[in-house]
Amino acid sequence: MSWLPPTRSLTALQRVLLVALLAPVALLWAVALLPAMLVLPFRLYGTERLVELITAHTSYAWALLTGSRPER
Incomplete structure (x- = not known):
């Protein structure tokens, strides 16, 4: 995400706020994915x-979690 500042320049509070803002979006995405998991396997x-939806969700979650970790 190019509109976000580099993770090296984020403070701990900024990381917490970023995760707090993006976590509900990820939760909403997961809740919206549940009906698709029940219906799509039976369609052409x-x-x-x-598989594409789950891959996108996994990539989004991975980016959210690794992007919020502090650099060591």
């Missing part, structure tokens, strides 16, 4: 689309 090409 639904399994492929479901």
Whole structure:
């Protein structure tokens, strides 16, 4: 995400606020993904689309969690 400052320049409070703002978005995404996980496998090409959705969700969660870690 190029509009965010580099993680090296974020303070601990800024990291906490960033996660606090983005975590509800990730939770909403997960809740929206549940019906798709129940319906898509039974549709034509639904399994492929479901794999794409889960991959996108995993990438988003990974970026959220690793982007908020302090540099050592």
